[in-house]
Amino acid sequence: MDEMKDLRWRQRFENFEKSYLLLDKYSHKEINNELKRGGVIQFYVRTIELAWKVLKDYLEAQGYIVKTPRETIKQAFQIEIINDGHIWLDALAKRNITTNTYDDALAKKLLEDITDLYLPELTNLYEKLLKE
Template structure:
């Protein structure tokens, strides 16, 4: 591995780790207000953005080329860094809907998906990359 690329993914991982831990911490608390829901959704958006970018940097350190979130997810799934590629793609499309947190029905649905599906997905990535670091 090129040393600079190796360092880059590890630095990005540190940012991902901080964001993931905040998302995890606050997702486990009771959510009762619109503001709390919007905060969790924002944490998800940030954490997911860092997740695909750490995947991209990790892949580059391993000699692969991925330029977009979709390419990074597909490549990471192919080399078994992540599991459940379809759920990752779903999380990507939901991340693109996070600007619509003003829609209460959508934000409540997204909140449930974050807690039940996407948080465990991000946890798996976190655990996998923690081993690699």
């Protein structure tokens, strides 16, 4: 493993970890207004962005060549770093929607998806990479 690539993914992991821990902390609290909802969604957007980037850096350190978020997710699924590639691809798509529009009904649905679907996948990734 290339030392620089190994160092890069570990540094990226530190940023991912900070963001993931905030998302995990606040997504389990009562979210009863737009400000809290918007805050958790922003933690999610930042965390999912850092998640695919740390995956990319980790894969590259392992010798894989990936260029896009989609390629990264597919490769990570193939070598079993992540459990459900479909959920990850959906999470990336939702990240794109939230950065370009705001709709209250969409925000409420996204919060459900974050806690029920995406956070468990992010937790699995966090725990796997933490062991590395």
